Amino acid sequence: MIEIVFSDSACGSLKVAQHYGEGEYRDGGIGVIVSHEDGSKPTKEEVEAARRKAKEKARLAWESATPLGGNTADIYGFNLMLSVGDISENQPGIKRQQTLEHLYSVYPNDVGYQAAQKMFKRVKEDLKTVQERAAMGESLRIWYSNHPDEMCGLYWFMGQLIHWKVHVKQVSIVKLPEWEADEKGNIVQKRGWGEVAPGEWHRYIALQKPVLPIFVQSCASHWQGLQRENTPLRATLNGQLVSAPEPLYDDFIYREIEAEGEEFREVKVIGRVMSKYQLGISDSWIALRMEEMIREGKLEVTSVVAEDMPVYHRVLKKCTYRL
Missing domain, CATH: 1.10.10.10 (Winged helix-like DNA-binding domain superfamily/Winged helix DNA-binding domain)
Structure with a gap:
């Protein structure tokens, strides 16, 4: 099963989830960040208390987890950030590369530029690999949500599947719920799969469903419309992916x-x-x-x-x- 996600954080979390909870819990090093609203420096006691709490939370999460299973080599993260910038290209090209470099330009020295270059290179290679594996008849499972980048990723990827002539029977999707209730009855909202902890992924397998040809075609057609409009942003409004101007937020x-x-x-x-x-x-x-x-x-x-x-x-x- 080929797993498709649309962010690096989701990709990393899903890889950990495959074997999360297997064997005895090992108390590894856990870093914590403690800050005060007024900017004052936290005491050593506050930091240590936060670390103890984080370790206990990690232990309980491990012991209550159900490993998802699978192979990390089957997970592909297409972190193209398609909600921002020029999307006129059907395949990731120079315009998408420039958008990634622009977004990462806020980071120091050449760190952001190098990260964008590395990310773009990996996406190109992974896309070719997924195409080859899909052509051999392997199944694909796509994880998406109402997060603008993940919704854009879904629509874009459906266009790729049509271009590759992949049979819809090979494809299934899992959409992240817009809200959930935790064990205490509190409402929890996650913005995207990148916010799902490794021990939580197994809960969502029950939401998996096959796609219909009309769904694949609808997504791809909608993406083509967005490409023609090619505005600076895409946003999810009332559950619909729409073109948006640069000052939207x-x-x-x-x-x-x-x-x-x-x-x-x-x-x-x-x-x-x-x-x-x-x-x-x-x-x-x-x-x-x-x-x-x-x-x-x-x-x-x-x-x-x-x-x-x-x-x-x-x-x-x-x-x-x-x-």
Whole structure:
């Protein structure tokens, strides 16, 4: 069974899930991050308490897990970030490569550029391998959600299957529920498969279903329509994947900027936008939009970023008369 996901985090989690819970739990090193809202440094006692809690949580998750089974070599992650940038190419080409490089440009030195290059090269190789395996009659299981990149990935990949003339009987899909209730009765919402822990994947196998020819054709046709429109963004609105303008998410960013004082840490605003609104957009996209606000004179940079840190680890100042 060939497993298809659309993010690196989902790919890594699914690989771990295949054998998660097998054998006796081993207490490996666990890192934790402890922070205070006021920016003060946490005490050693607070860090140690957080580490103990994380270790206990990891042990319980392992002991209650059901291994998914399978081979890690069957898992392919197409992290093309298709919700952003030019999508006019039918196959990942120079335009998609440039979009990935642009998104990763917020990271220091050449780290982002090299990561984008490596990712693009791997996607090209993996796509060829999957095509060859599908041509030999292997089954494919596609994991997707309402996350814009995963929804775009599904529609794009369905077009690939038509191009390859893959029989629909080889294909099944699993959609992540929009919400769930945990063991305490609380509502839990995950933005995409990248937020699913290794010990949770087995629960979703029951949601797997075969695809119908009309579904494959509908997805591929919808993607062709989006390609013709070729707007800067794609977004999932009311469960539908639609073309969208570049400033689509700016109001959410401005809302969190307004909640800050005259000077504020950019990374704090980015973190709040991502966690509070669950929009399915990346930290790099928010950082690039805030970079545009700086160019427009709405914000001003007041601190220098360390060379080994992403560009958004800086302090910004509001130019309130222009916000």
